[in-house]
Amino acid sequence: MSNNRKRKLKLLESQGGKCCYCGEPLDIDEATFDHVIPTAIMKWNALSNLVVACQPCNLGFADEPPKEKILKLSRLAFC
Numbered sequence: 001m002s003n004n005r006k007r008k009l010k011l012l013e014s015q016g017g018k019c020c021y022c023g024e025p026l027d028i029d030e031a032t033f034d035h036v037i038p039t040a041i042m043k044w045n046a047l048s049n050l051v052v053a054c055q056p057c058n059l060g061f062a063d064e065p066p067k068e069k070i071l072k073l074s075r076l077a078f079c
């Protein structure tokens with residue numbers, strides 16, 4: 001198993017197998033990493049800065065400022 005897949009599995013487990021943003025059940029093969037603080041602002045690849053999300057959600061959130069993202073996350077509160 002690749003290191004990335006292991007990280008995805010770990011995150012997916014901690015999120016109850018669901019997309020962080022929409023709460024839909026998420027398959028490991030569809031899961032994409034999303035940086036809470038976008039890499040454009042800070043290159044931080046620690047697990048604590050990563051969530052897994054489905055592709056439509058990840059595309060929708062691409063490089064939004066962290067404040068917006070955190071607001072949306074706290075409103076949705078799935079992870």
Ligand SMILES: [Zn+2]
Pocket residue numbers: 019020021022023024053054055056057058
């Ligand atoms: Zn989603």
